Amino acid sequence: MPVTKNEYAGKKILITGGTGSFGHTVAAKLLESDVEQIRIFSRDEAKQDDMRHEMGDPRLKFYVGDVRDYDSVAKASRDVDFVFHAAALKQVPSCEFFPMEAVRTNVVGSENVVRAADFNGVKSVVCLSTDKAVYPVNAMGMSKALMEKVAQSHGLNNPSAETVVSCVRYGNVMYSRGSVIPLFIQQIKRGKNITVTDPAMSRFLMSLDDSVDLVDFAFHNANQGDLFVRKAPASTIGDLAEAVCNLFEVTPKIEVIGTRHAEKPSEALASREELTRAEDMNEYFRIKADNRDLNYKLYFSEGVRDQAEYTDYDSHTTNQLSVPEIEGLLLTLPGVRFELAAAGITSRLEPAV
């Protein structure tokens, strides 16, 4: 995040779900600027307390609340300039078992955030989504897809709205809590087999820093209803496992465990249909809201003619990283570097670029 430009100077920013990996990273970067105040909004007071002690900056203010509760979000967004909306239920399996909980947090909660921001005259809201919202097959992805629709409907239904609401879609954030890279590392450290679901399965790979840059880009470039995607490379899970083993200097002991519930062989960051109305912005795509009028006649006479020329932006067909390239990317991650140092493997630990 280019905080040197200091566009956040004197601003108040609310981060919903602010105690998570994203909230920590974005808050740390914002604190390098002359930001006036960062409000961390979340349900868990213990995590807030940990963050308060860890970061120790009086510009951080903590708000206990739940996006499901409109009043708590409305209070937290009073006098705020920008909102990063990261609060969500993100675990695929738990959302399968409790889909209505995903609806309450990811859909109704997001509507509360947008409505409260609009009421309080917030300038810009960026909602965090996931590639699992594209052609969703699981409740988490479905609820995120609906969150995107809720975000876009704000502008469609309120053409004069001053609060700009946009979305960003992530691929897999490398080394995020509970994800596969820290799992593989723990398995190696304990001398266990590496559990690979399907070696041919592919995923987009993004660092936490890339994901923060994506949100920053959205803030600076969003028009009402835009959805931004950052172009990203991908890899197969088999190659990812091999790269992790190479770094930790172990012979891969791979156990293929089969696809988990509600998983897809690949993910798409943008669908073919979306790409027909996307703007290519070098490292990013801007996908504009479908702002056709609610006039069904128009849909018949003005359909999209050139969809067949496009293909989905999919992790099977995007730039595939080789095993050495994945190793290079892994070496840029602080968590991986920490684990390598802890394991006494220092030969590859020249300063990260």
Ligand SMILES: O=c1ccn([C@@H]2O[C@H](COP(=O)(O)OP(=O)(O)O[C@H]3O[C@H](CO)[C@H](O)[C@H](O)[C@H]3O)[C@@H](O)[C@H]2O)c(=O)[nH]1
């Ligand atoms: O033991 C395991 C666990 C996972 N995988 C594979 O590793 C890949 C990544 O799995 P993660 O559990 O790290 O991530 P998911 O793709 O399931 O989902 C994650 O990335 C999403 C974005 O696509 C959302 O952010 C979501 O919240 C987050 O959990 C998948 O292909 C999965 O099949 C394995 O091979 N072995």
